[in-house]
Amino acid sequence: MTRKLLIRGGHVVTMDPALGDQPAADVLVVDGRIAEIAPGLSTVDAEVVEATGTVVIPGFVDTHRHTYQSLVRGLLPSCTLGEFMGTIFNSVAPAYTPDLMRLGNYVGALDALDAGITTMVDWSPSETPEHADGAIEGLRQAGIRAMYAHGMPAGGQWWYRSALDHPADARRIRAEHFPSDDGLLTMALALRQPGNVVDDVAVRDWNLSRELGVRVSVHTAMRSGGATGHPIRTLHRLGLLGENTTFIHCTTSADDEIAMIADSGGSVSIAPYVELVMGHGLPRISAMLAHGVPPTLSIDTVTTSPGDMFTQMRMALALGRAEALDDDPEAPFTPTLTHRDVLRLATVDGARACGLDGRTGTLTPGKAADIVLVRADTIRTLPRYDAAGTVVACADRADVDTVIVDGVVRKRGGALVGVDLPALRAEALAAHDTIMSRAGLK
Numbered sequence: 001m002t003r004k005l006l007i008r009g010g011h012v013v014t015m016d017p018a019l020g021d022q023p024a025a026d027v028l029v030v031d032g033r034i035a036e037i038a039p040g041l042s043t044v045d046a047e048v049v050e051a052t053g054t055v056v057i058p059g060f061v062d063t064h065r066h067t068y069q070s071l072v073r074g075l076l077p078s079c080t081l082g083e084f085m086g087t088i089f090n091s092v093a094p095a096y097t098p099d100l101m102r103l104g105n106y107v108g109a110l111d112a113l114d115a116g117i118t119t120m121v122d123w124s125p126s127e128t129p130e131h132a133d134g135a136i137e138g139l140r141q142a143g144i145r146a147m148y149a150h151g152m153p154a155g156g157q158w159w160y161r162s163a164l165d166h167p168a169d170a171r172r173i174r175a176e177h178f179p180s181d182d183g184l185l186t187m188a189l190a191l192r193q194p195g196n197v198v199d200d201v202a203v204r205d206w207n208l209s210r211e212l213g214v215r216v217s218v219h220t221a222m223r224s225g226g227a228t229g230h231p232i233r234t235l236h237r238l239g240l241l242g243e244n245t246t247f248i249h250c251t252t253s254a255d256d257e258i259a260m261i262a263d264s265g266g267s268v269s270i271a272p273y274v275e276l277v278m279g280h281g282l283p284r285i286s287a288m289l290a291h292g293v294p295p296t297l298s299i300d301t302v303t304t305s306p307g308d309m310f311t312q313m314r315m316a317l318a319l320g321r322a323e324a325l326d327d328d329p330e331a332p333f334t335p336t337l338t339h340r341d342v343l344r345l346a347t348v349d350g351a352r353a354c355g356l357d358g359r360t361g362t363l364t365p366g367k368a369a370d371i372v373l374v375r376a377d378t379i380r381t382l383p384r385y386d387a388a389g390t391v392v393a394c395a396d397r398a399d400v401d402t403v404i405v406d407g408v409v410r411k412r413g414g415a416l417v418g419v420d421l422p423a424l425r426a427e428a429l430a431a432h433d434t435i436m437s438r439a440g441l442k
Helices: 067-072 083-097 098-114 129-142 170-175 200-213 233-237 257-263 272-278 287-289 309-322 339-345 348-353 387-394 421-439
Strands: 006-011 021-030 032-038 048-049 055-058 061-063 117-123 145-150 185-190 215-220 247-251 267-270 295-297 371-375 400-407 408-410
Touching: 006 233, 006 371, 006 387, 006 400, 021 129, 032 257, 048 185, 048 267, 048 272, 055 339, 055 387, 061 098, 061 247, 061 267, 061 295, 061 348, 067 098, 067 129, 067 387, 083 421, 098 117, 098 129, 098 348, 098 421, 117 129, 129 145, 129 185, 145 170, 170 185, 170 200, 170 233, 185 200, 185 267, 200 233, 215 309, 233 257, 233 348, 257 267, 257 287, 267 348, 272 309, 287 295, 287 309, 295 339, 309 339, 309 387, 339 348, 339 387
Parallel strands: 006 048, 006 055, 061 117, 117 145, 145 185, 185 215, 215 247, 247 267, 267 295
Antiparallel strands: 006 021, 021 032, 055 371, 371 400, 400 408
């Protein structure tokens, strides 16, 4: 039976250059895909979602989140990177059971959906195969579009000049959970940079990604006490750079390394809020844009950052424009980054970094219906002079009215659909207490 959904009368910001913005337009969804965008479409046999008073946008894409950490939200609101790594690696991550991984990913994915994030990269540690299975099940329960990035355990032997290869369980996960790349959930490898591993391990790990035919997500080049150096130069020397790799942070990457990413067709993910609070370094937004590498946006961790994309967009806009300040206070201020640019980073470019730009990232007929309705008539957002500006500069998660993933309504009228919030709250609070106890934290 054909399923039709008609989103009626919103101000549609398609993010598709060929379609542009369409005020007071309808979006027809048929069997989970966008079929047509135009004013006055027929409502025959369609479930109608009233969009008057909203801005209709593609769902946000979060290109890097440690989703399981939702159960310890706010644990480290003003920490350093060293404090974060010490607490998470030594205490928190080892305290998770497989079912806590499931619940953490379920709660974290719902948090993302509630904020209008329809696609996310779940950068997930795997203490055991059962932990990996639990993490994947949590994403599946939530109904989000996600790239599950399979990582390694948290112990120091995996992270400091490690001679340990990426866990071989990745092959089982690919075969059992991701036999094709057509589902709502897809797979990546969460790898370690050279320096965290010896060069021979980096070669074998990247070759594993190519064997499995999956993307790579890797933390790279941050101000920290660990082994950083210039890992992109090392990857270039080893012949490992490629379009399948997303580099996270890159705050200490040199210009030549950013150019190497551009030449390889790779992508970058930044987390502006966390990078400033924890001291990763200043995001190199202007340098990345100058080299043709759009810095896609991510939340990173809700132990420290809010779980919404509005915060990251505003941080990126402010930081990117601040980079145009001249040392001479009398020199004119000539920034080029705009609000629409950062909305593109959060949608179009994020989808491309996940290899999903053929499915999502724009509101284009033929693509999956990953759609968000942001209220433009609340006291925070009216009078909607500029639709994209309203989303980037004015709105927050409270204004996210409706969230649709692959044609399925996951949030409606400001509330998550099919979620028993009181029961989930009780379960999550009990899980938090269990983790804190097992971790030996007060």
